[in-house]
Ligand code: CTP
């Protein structure tokens with residue numbers, strides 16, 4: 001007997017993935033950013049592609065090659081990333097917010113290089129827009145997957161972010177774990193949803209991304 005080949009679980013789905021840090025300009029030669037390498041986000045984009053999705057990858061400044069068969073859009077700041085994601089939100093089926101978005105930006109970016117002076121210096125900062133929270137507030141049919149980078153009380157904070165941002169899943173990441181976090185090829189996460197929590201063992205980021213998305217897509221889209 002032949003059984004029909006199972007179609008790929010994300011076939012026909014439009015997936016938007018954000019990855020990497022954002023960069024917030026202070027002046028033409030200086031900026032605020034963070035240590036995100038973009039590896040986990042790129043791995044999520046590749047995993048979505050391999051499960052059959054049509055993937056757009058919105059990337060902050062990272063030193064990674066564009067994966068095959070993925071549309072990449074490079075952005076710099078949190079404001080740029082917000083615009084790139086919002087303009088694709090209506091037609092998206094899934095948004096995966098892996099990016100480490102800067103929480104603050106300089107209130108004024110100087111047009112010219114700032115000169116040092118005698119005495120103390122301070123840069124006035126303001127909050128960036130919370131992109132995931134904005135998406136959560138405007139959600140219609142989309143599945144929203146966020147990340148949470150934590151150093152302590154990771155699950156409590158992760159559950160809080162699931163609720164406050166109206167996400168469907170939060171992938172909680174203990175960045176103090178030596179096998180996880182920024183720059184590493186491996187990661188250690190717990191998947192948090194309203195159904196509960198699922199811890200994953202330390203794993204290569206690409207393998208982990210594949211397992212996370214396989215689990216989520218079977219749960220959300222495989223109603224056969
Ligand atoms: N996020 C976002 N826009 C921001 C800040 C965060 O979209 N301006 C998203 C991240 O991409 C991630 C999730 O929100 O998917 C959680 O990010 P995280 O930095 O862990 O949480 P915050 O809400 O920023 O809280 P804090 O940094 O204070 O822990």
Ligand code: CA
Pocket residue numbers: 101102103
């Ligand atoms: Ca943050």
